[in-house]
Amino acid sequence: MVLDRLFRRRAEPDVQLEKSLEKTRKGVFSEITRLFERDVLDDDLYEELEMLLIQADVGWDVSQQLVRDLRARVNEERIENPSLAREVLRTEMIELLESATRNRQVKVFQRGVPYVIMVVGVNGVGKTTSIAKLAAYHQGFGRSVMLAAGDTFRAAAIDQLKIWGERLGVPVVAHEPGADPGAVVFDAVQAAYGRGRDVLIVDTAGRLHTKFNLMEELSKLRKVMQKHVEEAPQEVLLVIDATTGQNGLIQAKTFAESVDITDIMIAKLDGTSKGGIAFSVAKELSIPISYIGTGEKATDLSEFYPETYVDALFFGEGEGL
Numbered sequence: 001m002v003l004d005r006l007f008r009r010r011a012e013p014d015v016q017l018e019k020s021l022e023k024t025r026k027g028v029f030s031e032i033t034r035l036f037e038r039d040v041l042d043d044d045l046y047e048e049l050e051m052l053l054i055q056a057d058v059g060w061d062v063s064q065q066l067v068r069d070l071r072a073r074v075n076e077e078r079i080e081n082p083s084l085a086r087e088v089l090r091t092e093m094i095e096l097l098e099s100a101t102r103n104r105q106v107k108v109f110q111r112g113v114p115y116v117i118m119v120v121g122v123n124g125v126g127k128t129t130s131i132a133k134l135a136a137y138h139q140g141f142g143r144s145v146m147l148a149a150g151d152t153f154r155a156a157a158i159d160q161l162k163i164w165g166e167r168l169g170v171p172v173v174a175h176e177p178g179a180d181p182g183a184v185v186f187d188a189v190q191a192a193y194g195r196g197r198d199v200l201i202v203d204t205a206g207r208l209h210t211k212f213n214l215m216e217e218l219s220k221l222r223k224v225m226q227k228h229v230e231e232a233p234q235e236v237l238l239v240i241d242a243t244t245g246q247n248g249l250i251q252a253k254t255f256a257e258s259v260d261i262t263d264i265m266i267a268k269l270d271g272t273s274k275g276g277i278a279f280s281v282a283k284e285l286s287i288p289i290s291y292i293g294t295g296e297k298a299t300d301l302s303e304f305y306p307e308t309y310v311d312a313l314f315f316g317e318g319e320g321l
């Protein structure tokens with residue numbers, strides 16, 4: 001029952017996330033809030049709401065669905081007060097995100113068995129930076145981390161990972177540019193096992209031209225990992241660039257069709273006004289979003305919680321209910 005969830009306390013705010021979503025909040029979402037300050041809930045309001053959601057990058061289909069469901073619930077509950085209707089919208093948005101996060105696997109860290117994370121995504125989306133963030137994140141839990149430079153296409157990619165490794169005090173397993181990524185991954189998993197590292201994060205190249213190519217390459221890496229660690233990769237993390245909006249989502253779908261993705265990270269959410277992308281990602285891919293990238297530093301990572309996210313879109317610090 002929708003009303004049960006209304007007026008519950010806000011989730012614990014995430015200040016870093018709120019800051020990174022400032023543009024979206026002060027732009028489109030404040031306009032949405034203003035819509036519901038009107039006196040009546042009429043067709044105009046619903047139409048404008050749909051346009052604003054599309055502007056925030058929620059996507060056509062998902063925007064229509066949200067507005068349709070909002071109308072239905074408002075009718076069903078006989079709601080006449082627009083500010084109450086906004087609370088229903090908030091609940092709808094939280095539930096949409098929860099429908100994807102519900103599938104999130106429990107992360108199991110076994111002593112003596114490296115937890116292998118394979119990071120995939122189109123070139124330039126922020127994979128390598130996200131790897132640094134994840135390394136710092138796991139270090140924060142007291143886990144020892146190792147990185148594998150599985151993107152061997154460019155010398156700069158290997159160097160970039162090594163620089164992060166030095167900064168974070170994390171060993172990096174790398175071969176020469178142009179080397180077989182499978183060989184790098186083989187060595188890295190062996191080293192992580194041998195040296196008792198808790199977490200191994202594997203960088204991969206994004207520029208594989210066809211879906212077939214991509215599938216072949218990633219399933220080869222998976223097989224190589226499994227020679228040492230049967231359950232590897234325990235996590236396959238797809239990085240999506242928030243600034244590329246709906247286009248980025250189409251490319252992300254190719255990855256999701258080529259390899260079993262367990263988790264999603266939405267990078268570059270800072271500075272963009274497209275925070276709505278999370279809703280289309282949740283709806284279209286049905287894969288849990290686990291992390292948000294909020295900047296270029298290793299500490300710029302937030303865990304993803306539907307309620308905290310939606311509240312960060314509507315309210316800033318000290319604002320709101």
Ligand SMILES: Nc1nc2c(ncn2[C@@H]2O[C@H](COP(=O)(O)OP(=O)(O)OP(=O)(O)O)[C@@H](O)[C@H]2O)c(=O)[nH]1
Pocket residue numbers: 121122123124125126127128129130151157205206207267268269270271293294295296300
């Ligand atoms: N503002 C911002 N910039 C980011 C974020 N994540 C990554 N970047 C920047 O995006 C650019 C590309 O990031 P990379 O981590 O190199 O992306 P990649 O997917 O590894 O790229 P390739 O290896 O070329 O495929 C860099 O300039 C990063 O600093 C983020 O969350 N916020």
Ligand SMILES: [Mg+2]
Pocket residue numbers: 127128129151157203
């Ligand atoms: Mg990279």
